Amino acid sequence: MTELILPNDTNTLGNLLGGRLMHFIDLVAAMAAYRHSRTHVVTASMDHIDFIAPVHVGDFLILKSCVNRAFNTSMEVGVTVWVENPIAGVNRHVASAYLTFVAVDAQGRKVPVPRLEPETDEEKQHYEDAGRRRDQHREESGRRQGAKSI
Numbered sequence: 001m002t003e004l005i006l007p008n009d010t011n012t013l014g015n016l017l018g019g020r021l022m023h024f025i026d027l028v029a030a031m032a033a034y035r036h037s038r039t040h041v042v043t044a045s046m047d048h049i050d051f052i053a054p055v056h057v058g059d060f061l062i063l064k065s066c067v068n069r070a071f072n073t074s075m076e077v078g079v080t081v082w083v084e085n086p087i088a089g090v091n092r093h094v095a096s097a098y099l100t101f102v103a104v105d106a107q108g109r110k111v112p113v114p115r116l117e118p119e120t121d122e123e124k125q126h127y128e129d130a131g132r133r134r135d136q137h138r139e140e141s142g143r144r145q146g147a148k149s150i
């Protein structure tokens with residue numbers, strides 16, 4: 001997905017707003033999740049994001065998304081974001097994020113997602129890493145729940 005950054009997307013310095021970037025990340029990730037599941041999806045989580053480089057008005061924002069792993073009803077999607085200055089023709093990495101989407105039917109009930117078989121070495125690596133992140137996320141959620149009940 002490529003976006004031309006306009007004044008309405010920016011702060012008073014002419015830089016892309018963080019919340020607007022998160023919105024674009026959510027959209028491009030949802031598109032990958034829709035294409036994989038071929039049903040409605042809702043965002044369950046978005047992980048930590050570092051804003052590595054500013055994006056200025058007039059820049060092109062280039063977002064790439066990919067389903068890393070499908071679980072039962074959920075999918076992890078990875079997003080990488082690049083900025084291109086169309087005059088200088090220079091590209092820079094701006095941010096990366098992992099999001100989890102849950103597939104639902106038209107009534108909002110969770111539905112299973114198709115399996116995803118990684119083929120290339122890179123896909124296999126993303127698949128394994130997604131499993132590790134899910135285990136870690138569940139561990140942290142469990143700890144938070146435990147702390148709340150004390």
Ligand SMILES: CC(C)(COP(=O)(O)OP(=O)(O)OC[C@H]1O[C@@H](n2cnc3c(N)ncnc32)[C@H](O)[C@@H]1OP(=O)(O)O)[C@@H](O)C(=O)NCCC(=O)NCCS
Nearest residue numbers: 041042043044045070071072073074075100101102110137
């Ligand atoms: C996300 C949501 C559907 C999960 O429903 P739930 O009944 O709590 O789900 P469960 O605990 O049964 O988990 C369902 C799946 O979602 C995953 N999941 C749930 N919450 C999650 C979270 N915060 N982060 C990552 N994965 C999550 C579970 O691991 C499980 O995966 P699996 O089926 O692949 O094993 C529900 O919390 C919801 O509707 N949230 C609001 C979503 C929303 O409005 N998003 C923003 C606008 S799109």
